Amino acid sequence: MDESFLLMLTNLLHLQNHLDPTSSLLTPTPTPTSPTSLLTSTSAAPLLFFTIASVLSYLTTTSLQNSSPASSSQPHQNPEPNSPDSDHKHQFSISAFRAFSTEHIWAMEAPLRDAQWRSLYGLSYPVFTTVVDKLKPFIAQSNLSLPTDYAVAMVLSRLSLGLSAKTLAKRYSLEPYLISKITNMVTRLLATKLSPEFIRIPIVRRRLHETTQAFEELTSLPNICGAMDTTAVKVRSKNVGDVFVSKHGFPSVLLQVVSDHKKILWDVCVKAPGGFDDATHLRDSLLYNRLVSGDILWDKVINVRGHNLRPYIVGDWCYPLLSFLMTPFSWNRTGSPAQNAFDEALMKGRKHAEEAIGLLKGRWRILQDLNVDINHAPQTIVACCVLHNLCQIAKEPEPDLWKEPEEIGESPGILENEKSYYYFGESVRQALADDLYQRLSSR
Incomplete structure (x- = not known):
């Protein structure tokens, strides 16, 4: 009492x-x-x-x-989250969050404020408020009993720290089922409502030219519009079946990304269990089908030794060589001098997709060991990709890269309906290699 x-x-x-x-x-x-x-x-x-x-x-x-609105503005009623006289249990209460976020946050120096916010929620306070403002109209329709910013903060802390629903329930003094429910709601909204705005193919002329020019400065190869890579996202779900076991030996689902020169993801796909190979996952993606059907037609065309070349993606040897997807001649540099020079340049560009995945898993640590129901894994992964792009666009400090296991292998076979794309890609790749080698030799 x-x-x-x-x-x-x-x-x-x-x-x-x-x-x-x-x-x-x-x-x-x-x-x-x-x-x-x-x-x-x-x-x-x-x-x-x-x-x-x-x-x-x-x-x-x-x-x-x-x-009363005024009651929440009284500092003495709501102790700061890190004050000595507030115990761990009450650091994450609504009153403590409200006092910290509305009363004290703007009184702090910006670097200190944002560093503290990143340690709790994975991103700075201004980016956090952007996420809240964009999700608030949708969350309001759900009749959630918690404030929108508090619910979003709770989910972000789970994604950034990799906490389980049970652990988070103890921290916020809520039931685990409620934590899971809120997590599912927020990640679903991020994946469906915000992804069209923040994960977009560079079709606009200005953005396309900026991307191809930046990649050319990095690699000396013209007209690269993106770098592709696939990663196995480890899942903690039990009894998922052998089809989910990746080549690295753990249960997982596959995430395919295409990154630009700023490590901003402009396409993501989560469609296959971890036991599938990268080429099969690619062929089942919407991006592949749009490129094959000509639904995506970049208007920037250059001529390379008599070949009209549209913007293309670069990937490693796990993908098929196609007119819109350039891959190395070999994975161990056993080609001609021109081919080896091309492979080295291509891998400089592809490295951006690899680093984008490293940043994604480094910033949103739940992707290092995904502890959600397997049915909610795709939306959780895409939600993290949306948040990753927000951080890259806002130029948030980049965390240590998550290191992916090394991969070696052979190029996959070509399907019957891919042969025309393969033959054209083969001719263009050799033309790019010869043109690059000639320019490098003349320096």
Whole structure:
């Protein structure tokens, strides 16, 4: 029971004793630490009246204080999350979060403020508010009993720290099923509502030219518009079947990304269990089908030794060589001098996709060991990709790269419907290699 409430009752009893002196001979003076003494008065009727009145007054006052916007602005009512007099259990309460985010956050120096916010939620406070503002209209429709920013912060802490629903439930004093429910809702909204805005193919002329020019400066190869890579995202779900076991020996699902020169992902695909190979996953992706069908037609065309070459993606030897996807001649540099020079240049570009995945898993550590239901794995992965792009666009500090296991292998076979794309890609790749080698030799 609240001490201020007991003190109020004490004062009322003093008044009762003054009105009825005989009761003081039989009733010990109550103290805030002995609430049971309040029940021993022999003058029950007047005391009962005062008690009921005081309870109603107290409840009304408390309700008004809690509903008043001004009440949340009082620093002394809500201790800071890291203050010595607030225990670990209350660091993540709504009142503590509200006090920290609305009252104290803007009083801090920006570097300190954002560093502290990143340690808790994986991104700076301005980027966090961007996420909240974009999700708020959708979360409001769900009738969630928690404030939008608090729910988003809770999910971001799980994604950035890799916490399980059970661990997060203890931290926020909520039931694990509620943590899972909120996580599923927020990640689904990120993956469906925000991904069209923040994961986009560079079709706009200005962005396309910027990307191809930047890759050319990095690799000396013209018209590269993206770098592709695939990673196995380890899942913790049980009884998922052998088809989910990756080549590295752990259960997983595959994530395919295409990155630009800033390590911003402009296409992601999560469609296959970890046991599938990269080429099969590529062929099942929407991007592949759009490129094959000509649905994506970049208007920037250059001529390389008599070949008209549209913007293309670079990938490693795990992918098929196609007109829109250039791969190395060999994985161990056993080709001609021109071919080896091309392979070295191509891998400089492909490295950006590899580093983008390293940043993605380094920043959103839940992807290092995904502890969500297998049915929610794809949306959780895509949600992290959206957040990754937000961080890259905002130029957030880059964390240490997550190191992927080394891969070696042979190029996959070519399907019957891919032969025309393969033959053209083969001719263009050799033309690019010869042109590059000639330019390098003439320097």
